Amino acid sequence: MKSGLTVETAPIKSQCSRDYFYSKNPIFENEFTKIEGQQKQLFARIIEQQYIPPLNSRDHHDLLACIMFQIGRTVTTAAHQDDMANQFGKAILRKHFERDGRNDMLAYLDRVNISVPNGVLDAIQQHLTMYPLLGDLEVALFLNESNEDFVTSDHPVALCNSLPPATSPHGANVGFASRGLLVLLPLSPRVLLLLSDREVYKVATDENGIVKLAKARDVIELNIAQCFNAHENLYFASAAKVPATLSTYRKRREQLRPAPPALSETPALTREGKRAILLHCQPLNGGWCSRERLRFATPPGPESTSKEMPSFATHFGLRW
Structure with a gap:
């Protein structure tokens, strides 16, 4: 979107993917693959049958969980978490350094970037926990x-x-x-x-x-x-x-x-x-x-x- 280029053909394998994006532990990748399979079946039924899951049914809960899982697993969400951690963390540190007169630390603060370790997994967990809010x-x-x-x-x-x-x-x-x-x-x-x-x-x-x-x-x-x-x-x-x-x-x-x-x-x-x-x-x-x-x-x-x-x-x- 930055370049404004339109690419008519591109390999699917390289799209929305990154090595060890979630974790280097293969357990997570395997479990996410199972979730994706269930998600594919539900979405296929919605498309083919024009099916809307009844309120509070199992399919309804699965749909909400799929939506939250999808929100939590993207680069956008991970980048947002890092940006918030960086801004809030540095703002809090700045107040402490100003209060304590630590001008030496203040001079280095702008060179520091604060990020969330395992941010994608944390985001997925947080979003899945909150799925009832969409109910x-x-x-x-x-x-x-x-x-x-x-x-x-x-x-x-x-x-x-x-x-x-x-x-x-x-x-x-x-x-x-x-x-x-x-x-x-x-x-x-x-x-x-x-x-x-x-x-x-x-x-x-x-x-x-x-x-x-x-x-x-x-x-x-x-x-x-x-x-x-x-x-x-x-x-x-x-x-x-x-x-x-x-x-x-x-x-x-x-x-x-x-x-x-x-x-x-x-x-x-x-x-x-x-x-x-x-x-x-x-x-x-x-x-x-x-x-x-x-x-x-x-x-x-x-x-x-x-x-x-x-x-x-x-x-x-x-x-x-």
Whole structure:
């Protein structure tokens, strides 16, 4: 995505892979292979039968676990963990060195990088532990009947939130327990899963939980969510089937590829009334919405007087 190059043919073996990415212990690789096999069977059934797992069924739990497993196992997540550890760790050390007058240590601090050992395994464990947080999200299946394919990426689970910023003191969040969370996962060029907060949004599905997309612009904006969340690469069946998506990405490239969020420091008070510093980092959010397919179930806040999703772009816009 940095180069903007389109590669029509590339070996699959070298994609989204790295030697000893998880661990040098073969046990983990073997166990992950078993999980991938189960995941493949479930996704194949969803695609072929247009099957949405019933709420709280075994397949439903497996689906949520598969989604969290996928989020936790990517380079994007590992890089995010290292970035947070580096920013928070150095901020804490800086305060200690300043308090203790250690100017000699402060001089070297910017040369230090703090990372998480076994970060990918830690991320996978954390995400799998949190999978029940997705249990109250409504699952919908989007079937693509347009002339534009869905795309996927090296970080295929896109997290978004289309709530107006006024609904939260820190803006719309993409934490797994956040109000207004949206989860998008393309399964094929023609099928995409959407998980949405049923207390905030009402997805315009049929009685089977299916949404059929006939307009290319619908698909393009869903694809743009992938562009925002991707680490380095987008994947598609053929460039000839995603021309509008690639064109839209190039036009919005600066918006879609912002710099990582920086740590903020806010003066605060402890419960004992002592002065303190609150360290926080607001995650990037590619807010996705649609006037035709997604509406607010309840008014989102004082800035909106309508139950209809405000338009941040022409149709399925991203909010920046």
